Amino acid sequence: MSAVDAAVRPRRNIELVLLILALIVGCGANAMTAINEGTQLGSDFWMETSILAAASLGLHISLRFRAKYADPLILPIVVTLNGLGLAMIHRLDTPQSDYGNAQARWTVVGMALAAIVIWFLKDHRMLRRFTYISLILSAVLLVLPLVPGITAGDINGAQVWVKFGSSTFQPGEVAKITIGIFFAGYLSTNRDLILLAGRRIGKLQLPRFRDLGPMIIAWLASIGILIFQHDLGMSILFFGIFISMIYVATSRASWAILGILLMFAGAMASSVIFPHIRLRIDGWLNAFDPNVFGRQYGGSYQIVQGLFGMANGGLIGTGIGQGRPDLVPFAHSDMIIAAFGEELGLVGLFAIVMLYALLVTRGMRAAIGARDAFGKLLACGLSAGIGLQCFVVIGGVTRLIPLTGLTTPFLAAGGSSLLANWIITALVLVISNAARRPVDTTPLAPDEAPTPETSSSAWGTSAPETALTQAVKQQ
DSSP states (O other): OOHHHHHOOOOHHHHHHHHHHHHHHHHHHHHHHHHHTTOOOOHHHHHHHHHHHHHHHHHHHHHHHHOTTSOTTHHHHHHHHHHHHHHHHHHHOOTTOOHHHHHHHHHHHHHHHHHHHHHHOSOGGGGGGGHHHHHHHHHHHHHGGGSTTTBOOOBTTBOOOEEETTEEEOHHHHHHHHHHHHHHHHHHHHHHHHHHSSOEETTEEOOOHHHHHHHHHHHHHHHHHHHHHOOHHHHHHHHHHHHHHHHHHHOOHHHHHHHHHHHHHHHHHHHHHOHHHHHHHHHHHTTTOHHHHTOSSSOSHHHHHHHHHHHHHTTTOSOTTSSOGGGSTTTTTTTHHHHHHHHHHHHHHHHHHHHHHHHHHHHHHHHHHOSSHHHHHHHHHHHHHHHHHHHHHHHHHTTSSOOOSOOOTTTSSOHHHHHHHHHHHHHHHHHHHHHHSSOOOOOOOGGGSOOTTTOSTTSSSOOOOOHHHHHHHHO
């Protein structure tokens, strides 16, 4: 083992210390909420605290045995965000609602799924075998909310939910994982063809349609979300993941610029064609217009109330449990950032944003360190998805961009989102372990042996021209 390899340490003890601090922050916020509201710390509080601590330590132990070189900061950051979300959701509960206990149950299930992924997914490269299966599964998941009999119908202007008895689930949250696996598998295999084959228009090298076809199908699926399900947020998220991954795969800014132009063109066309999009943009641009403020559909009441709440919080906030975030519609889900802004102030919001920034940065670091193209793209796409989701949500709440129906990762109430994001966390941890361990002794499967498409340096420098690229150029 080289001196460089010997310097790499698991750092699980650092993770344990940070994890304890994360539990103190989350459970302490929950306790402060109860104290400020004048309620006792009863058996429910201690039971939930014990379960959250046990689940977090269980995940930590799983990492010690199965992914001991994984990034030591990712798990404590996620536990901190999840704990803060639980505290705020409990604080916003009413006698008629049970969002806090439901979120606690989903948290345990999500952490259990993350532990299963870490324990049984020995090598993230195994997922590459399911590239096209992931595409098919993504299409099925996105169509499910439109199937009669299981659809939950139109909820808050969007048709994105399926119904199982008295429970609902949003398949699109899982689809962002499967679509990421598809893009990572397809782009890691066909990078050279995308770069070199096809016509050249100015500085933009276009691929042949037969090489780009599967990605076009996946992109059209995201457009279909907007057309048929009226879900602007998820459509933006899927297309943003697509843009980030193709930019990393090709290292060409022209692809990202073209994607952004297509996104703006689609948004402009949607605002003209679809009334619900037009009303949402009108509510964003004219939020303080009395006619828009009081409008039943597409009004700005929710946005304006959230802005007033954050203004009331000021720099240091009113104190957790002492504000009135309940005056904002859907404060426990879509507008939970406004609730934190009121009770923790601008300082608290900055701290939350920095946690998200650090989480995305550590995910990108895992992508940079990954020794295979598939892992590099998958970690990048999943991390970029979390970052984009935070930007869209916070931008909508602060009126930087139109408000969408996305949830704030780990903070907002929603079992579908929580499960999907915990699985994403587990996948990034597995890739991080592979990137940071001293020697990669895991043998490659026969169909995953290094090829010209997947072994071109680190994708940051130009590789020597291969026989494949020469053959393509001669076509």
